[in-house]
Amino acid sequence: MVVGSASSRIGVMRRLKTLFSAFFAFLAAITILSAATAAATSSAGASQAAVSEASPARLRVTVLQYSRPWKDYDFIVRSMEYLKKNWPGLELTFRSLPHIPLREELRRGNADLVIASSSFFAMDPTEKVRPLAALVSPRAKDPNHASAAVVVVRSDRRDLRRLNDLAAKSIAAQTEECELGLHYVEHEIAKAGFNPDGFWSVRRDEPGQMRKILEDVLAGRIDGGILRGCFLEDLGEKRMAEIGSQLRVLNAQPVDGLACLHSTVLYPGIILAGTSPLGVEHARRVTALLLSMPVDEDGSYWGISTDFTRTDQMLESLKLGPYEYLREWTFRRVWKEYPSAVVCSAILVAALLFYGVILRRLVRIRTRALEEEIEERRRLEREAAQANEQISAMQHAGAVGQISSIIAHELKQPLEAIQNLSRGTMRSLEDVDDVPPRTLDAVAKIRTEALHASDIVDRVREYGKGRRRAEALSVAEAVGEAFRQFRVSRRAKGAKLSLELPPQTEGLLVRMDPLDLRLVIVNLLANAVDAASKSPFPEVKLEVAPASDRKTVEIRVEDNGPKLPDEAYAQLGLTPGKSSKAQGLGLGLMIVKALLEAALGSIRFERIEPAGLRAIASLPAEEKKENEKEKP
Template sequence: MRHSLFPRFSVFASVLLLTALGCQAAAPLRIGLLDPLGERSGLGGSAAAIRNLLRHSNGSELRIISHDIAGLRQAVADRTVDFVITNSGQYITLEHEFGISRIATLAAPRGTPDRAIGSAVLVRASRQDLQALSDLPGHSLMAVSPDAFGGWQTAWRELHALGISPDDLSALRFAGFPLQGIVDAVRRGDIDAGVVQTCLLEDLIAAGRVPAGELRVLSPHHGDGMSCRHSTRLYPDWPVAALRSTPPETARRLAIQLLSTPTTVDGYGWSIATDYGPVSALMQELEIGPYLYLRETSPRGLALRYWPVLLGLALLLLLWGLHSLRVERQVQRRTAELRQAIVEREQAEQDAQAQREQLQHAARLSALGEMSTTLVHELAQPLAAIRNYAHGLLRRLDRTPLDPAALAEAGHGVVEQVERTEAIIDRVRHLARKRPTDRERRQAGPLLAGAVELFRCVQPSAAAALQLDIDADAASRMLNVDPLQIEQVMLNLLQNAVEATRRSAEPAIRIHVRAEADWLSIAVRDNGPGASEATLTRLFEPFYTTREQGLGLGLSICHSIIERHGGRVQAQLAANGPGLIITFTLPCTPDPA
């Protein structure tokens, strides 16, 4: 029969290890065992049983060294043991501190290897005021020790989850070993409740040391595979762990022998090492063991807790300071460079604008030069009419009596022809004048019709070939444009179309104007010979021309004017018949509200 948890683990762990390693003739393996009572522990003379097992299992190969918690930690630190067998809580602490690694887990007859260790919080059955763990505030509690995993820490986690602090208890005492002392204190009424490892109460009742029904367990758990009553979650059983200094081959050999050891008649054996993450989570939640630093709030504690972060922040601040100094100097230098670049850019833009205006002026003069012969012919007609009207007046003045109606008719004819001449000269002078860009809000219909009419005036021979096709919607659209520049674009495109159709039997030039959403599309089509693919790709390049007398500026300037107005211009061959189509678009301006 079992009387306490530590003796239980001491005896059975030793039996299993001795059985597993009894057939080897290697050097003795030093195994540190968490057994605070040493040779005084055991069930029915456990010390004698251990010595007997050593004799029957070739004890020269295995040396069991009993320690309390502090002594076992020191043995690991001094490397005076090769393996350790300890509770789950101390294993996590040693794993974090010394890097020990588990190779097997104890398999007890109750529970499973990963769900075997927990606490039972005992009270006298007659205490009606204590029915659950939540009733403990204001009452006294006794446990094994602050470092006892199943004898305190697992119960502490449940209290913590309920929002109960040890300070909420009227008293918290630690009795140490043996665990029978905690049970007796509860029975005598010296303490209100006691924390012991799972299954201790059942073992004491089976041994006849505690009457059945005298004690009960607070907040008993059910349905988790454990037959013993317990008040807490269950955690992995005791592990066997190898030190970092233990040769891997030795650890592997021991693990194989442990796992191949038959289960004892009492139901104990070994299983593969299980996951101890739940134990680590408990310690992190309670801020104990390797997570003790989490509860320190002093400057020193915070520094120890967050030193990597603080060091990183210090380095970042240093780098940030150096970077800021470097950036400041670069900003000053770049600012000076940027100011200089802005001045140079503004000057370049002014020079470019002046050059563009010069080119546009040159293009207008070139267009006027190309149309000069026709212009002279056009002006000759009203001048000849004026001369005829003047001669007629002179002849009528020689007659008597004078006919007032005839004189008035001749005078009106002279005035009409003079006004016609002035209009032609004014339009040409306006076109030739060099001036800055000036945008205005204009209606599309009158603007484009005026440009076509001007071209008819200066090119009367082509008047019959021109046809303007514009619907009411397109004609009513408003444009924010420089009227003279748009007129220049139209004159250039119409002049090119006239040149292209000079050899056509029946010249035809069509201007199609359509409104498409917020855009106005103007297409000028001729029925000339068209252009090659190579010419189409270079048609808008400056100084590129297919005419012997051309400067190659007209279409290039048209392209730049349209783009500055936010539009696009393109050239393509007519799909249904001969000729070339040049289309440009202009954004429409919404009517003011």
Template sequence: MKNRIRVLAVVVVLLFIGVYGAVKADFAISRSTAPAQAPDAVENIAPFLDPALTKSIERATVKIVSGENGDGEREGMPTYAFSAPMRVGIITEAQLVDRGEMVRSTLEQLYHTFGRDNVEVLSYGKKDLQEELQSGRLDFVLADSAFYSEMEALAGLKGLASLWSTETSDPKESIGAVYFTRTDTDILTVEQMKGRPVAATSPVSFEGTLVPRRDLLQRGLVPNVLLKGVVYYGINPLNVVEAVLERKTADVGILPACALEHLASERGIHPDNLRYLGLRKGGPLMCARSTELYPSWYFAVTPGTDPQLTKAVSASLYVMPGFGKGSDWGFPVSNRAVHDLFFDLKIGPYEHLARWSFERFVREQTSFFFALVLGVVFILCYAFLVSVMVRLRTRQLREAMADRSRIEKQAAASRDHIANLERTGIVGQMSTMIAHELKQPLGAITNFANGLLRRAKRGALDPQMLTEVLEEIVEQGTRASEIVNRVRAYAKHQNPELKVSDMSICIERAIETFRRSKRTDAPIRKAVHPYLWAEIDNWEIELALLNLLKNAADALEGRPDAEITVRVYAEDKYWRIEVKDNGALITQHDVDKFMQPLVTSKSTGLGLGLSIIGSIAERHHGRLVATPNPKGGMTFALDIPRAEMPEHTAM
């Protein structure tokens, strides 16, 4: 058995090493061939440029040919020599009302630094701008943080500068969205927007659509349900406010954060007519907001752009004077929050996560499959070990059951032996009762027979008297026969029939029988009231009480102040027959020892007395309880269930 277990252990170790090596090798291959897709690893994803298109396009390169330029508006600026104009792509969404000045100021700065002939500006929609980036035709891109973050992962864009508004103290927390309603509506929380008409700016707006959708998801709501009835009113936020306040075609409006503050100062929108919903407290933005905050716009460079040109454009943006309400360009900030949004909504570079793929599932769940294979190997090995142990335990169990059967047979034989001894003891102990009971009928028979004999000798037999005497002799003989039959029944292990009787009668008879036996000089004090109705066998109750009195007398032998007390009282649903003596001081341990069969403190005893009493108590559905007295001696309590008084019983 031990050799089998050793061999199995070696096999398990080898299987574990083989499976672990195979899975780790597959995992390494999958990591080296698959693009990283987690938000922390977007920089490791290669751009998907088309090599054929890239080779056919001449990318701009630049050299500084002189330190200063004394010509016109570019006086004092370095002079650059371009091999081709730099190409700057601008997403169409940049033409939003509140971003137009930022775009114009940025382009003017580039014109001022490099000359208009060296800067080519092209505006595209989102899809077209993606194609231009794929073709490699652009050098720089001016776009919002959503487009930049998506192309950073897919096309390798690198941020040169981030827009820093004067309305925030941290440029990576510059934009968000706010929910509002009229003050006369019953809408108090974001959850109550469900089923109400909603007004927003544009379905492609980052702040107006994507940011609210993620916010609702974070609140544990379903965006598709709450925004089911949304209506888009164009890029001008004033149209959304008018739809909620004036036309009342919508109950809830969604706008970029700070848009309402701008309208309040520029168009006179009164904030007292609006109620904000789900406002978030704190943060660097100095405007009301209902969502988390994200970076604003990025000026980014594409892969392959001339490093000298990149450096020159960066320097130009950083020294650019403020525009609008004091906004300017600063160092690029982290866009982790935008990637978290993409990941939660399963869009952009994480759109594939919304579609189930077996290959991706296997790649992402490598640890699970490794654990699964290891689990299967473990289960097989465990099953083998269990089968071996089951066979071993089964054999041990059979042996244990055989031992148990043998022990049970021995215990049954011992119980039968004790029961026989108890029966024998009962028959022997009933001799006193039998002698007392038989004495009366036998004496009566003798007296009646002697009377008849004397009358017969005198020849004075009266037929009627003869009949009466003979009937009495028959009755007394029948009674004696019943006594003998009772003893024979006990000897044959036949339990007596229980009948509802007044138990006080047999208790008094037992006390009187014990007194006449002269076993002790100790006085017997009793407190027994009549009409103790119980379902009993009078003979057995009398026998049990005689045994208790006998034990008490034995315990008091040689004591000058000996006394026995017999008391009967109601205890719960029982009649408690209590026999108390004032013998020597004993412990509960001694009492428990005395209660065991065949244990006695007398050299000539068999230890069956208390066992007989216990058997009688069980046959009467009662119990025998023994406790030591604090001042010495013991108290035995025989509990017999109480019964209702029989009907038509004379009191």
């Protein structure tokens, strides 16, 4: 057991020794690699430094052109000479350009250093420049508040005391120098509550002509002029003494850090900025040299600007430069500036839409109700008109009935006299020899027609008293007899008449007054002939059709007349007193309907396509009994 334990310990020790050896070998390899890497890096840096020192430095410096005199320009020139003196091997090119050419050179990458006002760089943020130093002069100790504009007018212009007195007046400004003097003043006008757009008439002069603006103001050729801050002081004390009494500064500011006459608040001044072509090492060296440059004999030196807030506020207020998009109304801008108004407008629009939907629904419901009400009113009006028409027609029919009763009563005696006279005449002629047969026949017909007329009068009187004489009539014989009588009469009017009596009608009876049935058939045939007469080939057909159970029989009268309009078809047999005939009373179909209903029958009408009408009179029918007598 002891030997086994010792062997086991020896094996563990060997494995640990092997592990430690491998670990130390790994650390040695890492150390060697790190040393090699550091050596290579150091060699590369030394080579790059050697190349940098060996190649000559080149700087392209461009300054924004300002109207002369400009005292700061002399200090800028001395600063460039200082750079060349303290930077061995430096190749420096220096030039002065107006506003637009300078921006074009920046876009082309033809400048390493640019010296201009801070507002020049703020107007176009797309230009890749970074401020390196700021000019500090004895007139403006703070480079963050070193630039302004001055507005001058003639001292004898008593109507021009404040900036807003220049409304609708003419002014001149050097806008191409991009000192933003015009915009500085417009910002003051905007702060006073006026809209600077169109506030006055601006004459934009060429660069470098600020003296001309001053001369035009003194000569009265223009109402006012906007000058660069400290421009009057740069003219010199002698010139200031000459023109000082002739000028008035509008909106003159107190001493606030700029020892010059000015009409606006102060903004950052002259900036030296590096462009993207300028290398990092060159930018560092330029900045270090200028910041270490001794103070000039007039007190000027290079410092650093740190606050461009006022420039941004001015540009945003006037919607210029990076804020020009504010002149275009977009949803994002509206939401940013007026969120509460947008929310309220959205709620209002949603409410109006909801109200519109509800209103449209209510209007639709109300319109439907009004349409239904109007339709109901029209229906009631039609029913009232129809009722009035029926009442009028019934009154007309009643009057006709009364007149008919009177006529029937009055005709009874003349008809009886005609009968008696015709009978006496016949007896007298029987005793006379050689009487022409035609005479006897005429007297006989007179007596027959008188009897027939008397029978009609009796029937009218019975109608008036409400009495009916229903008899069992053979349908075939009664219809055939009525058809024959109508065909030989003059009422046929040349129409083609036809009669269809199927075998099933044999032995079929109807209970009705013979005269009533004949009146029904004759009246229907007469109406059919009148309708068919409007057709080129008038045809009328009379047909008897018993039902399969032989309980009813239909008498059908068809014509090929023109198609009836819907309104006329709907009024068939409903309105008494109305007739399409010139001399009709409008009682024919009403009489037919009354006669059929008295016999427990009915009448209906059917339109035939494409033209024509079918009148169907329906009557109860029964089989003929062996012991029952029938009358044709």
